Amino acid sequence: MKRKIFLTFLIVLLTFIATADKFYIFVDSLNMRTCPSVNCSVVKTLHFKDVVNSTGKAEYTPSFDWIEVEGGWVSLQYIDYLPMKVNGNLPIDFDMNYSDSPLPPEYEPNDLVEIPAEYCFKPELKLRKEAEEALVQMLNAAKKAGYEIIVVSAYRSWYYQRNLYLDAIIKYGPDQTAVAKPGRSEHQLGLAVDLARKDGKCLLLKCFKNTPEYRWLVNNSYKFGFVQPYFKYNILYMEEPWHFRYIGKEAANEFYETYIKSRENM
Numbered sequence: 335m336k337r338k339i340f341l342t343f344l345i346v347l348l349t350f351i352a353t354a355d356k357f358y359i360f361v362d363s364l365n366m367r368t369c370p371s372v373n374c375s376v377v378k379t380l381h382f383k384d385v386v387n388s389t390g391k392a393e394y395t396p397s398f399d400w401i402e403v404e405g406g407w408v409s410l411q412y413i414d415y416l417p418m419k420v421n422g423n424l425p426i427d428f429d430m431n432y433s434d435s436p437l438p439p440e441y442e443p444n445d446l447v448e449i450p451a452e453y454c455f456k457p458e459l460k461l462r463k464e465a466e467e468a469l470v471q472m473l474n475a476a477k478k479a480g481y482e483i484i485v486v487s488a489y490r491s492w493y494y495q496r497n498l499y500l501d502a503i504i505k506y507g508p509d510q511t512a513v514a515k516p517g518r519s520e521h522q523l524g525l526a527v528d529l530a531r532k533d534g535k536c537l538l539l540k541c542f543k544n545t546p547e548y549r550w551l552v553n554n555s556y557k558f559g560f561v562q563p564y565f566k567y568n569i570l571y572m573e574e575p576w577h578f579r580y581i582g583k584e585a586a587n588e589f590y591e592t593y594i595k596s597r598e599n600m
């Protein structure tokens with residue numbers, strides 16, 4: 335009889351572990367509270383890389399989104415699913431946008447190289463070697479066609495991305511979609527760039543879309559293996575006409591045929 339009870343207990347426990355989502359804290363410290371509001375009292379303070387188990391309950395308030403975890407409530411803006419395990423460099427066409435798990439804080443490709451300064455808005459911008467070579471070819475081709483395009487942002491470490499994200503929450507509020515959570519940015523892959531006109535006009539602004547430089551990029555970037563993943567009809571982030579991601583020529587060609595060509599008529 336005791337054995338049966340134990341087995342039932344074990345099965346219930348295993349089912350619970352399998353279904354409960356585990357989250358990890360990605361800020362230095364985070365207060366767990368008795369209820370889903372900053373006005374509720376603090377149960378305890380959690381720290382970077384602490385793991386909590388969700389009970390499955392969530393509460394969306396105009397300020398922060400909250401989830402219930404064992405022992406209290408935490409803000410969803412400062413936690414994420416456990417990071418994926420990565421060995422070595424991720425494949426060039428790796429699509430992280432539909433992955434449940436973010437990149438781990440430690441992930442940094444080992445083939446990052448500096449983009450020559452003449453193509454950059456600021457020094458020491460890096461990309462993975464294959465992407466950097468394709469980028470230089472693309473920017474040279476743009477120049478030949480009469481368009482001077484420079485790189486504003488390239489590889490960003492997990493920690494750098496965290497700072498951008500936390501700043502964006504302060505600036506635009508917790509439900510902003512301008513900046514990705516740490517571990518969720520294509521910039522950490524070392525395969526994404528933010529591009530701008532050399533004269534700085536419409537720098538990281540929507541109006542970049544109305545420039546001939548943007549038009550040239552839309553019509554030509556895929557030939558060099560780059561695509562603009564966050565176009566108007568993507569569901570993940572606000573439209574980012576300046577953000578281009580290297581996925582390799584073959585995949586970029588397919589992306590162009592599927593999304594971009596048809597978009598001309600939308």
Ligand SMILES: [Zn+2]
Pocket residue numbers: 487521526527528574576577578
């Ligand atoms: Zn970007």
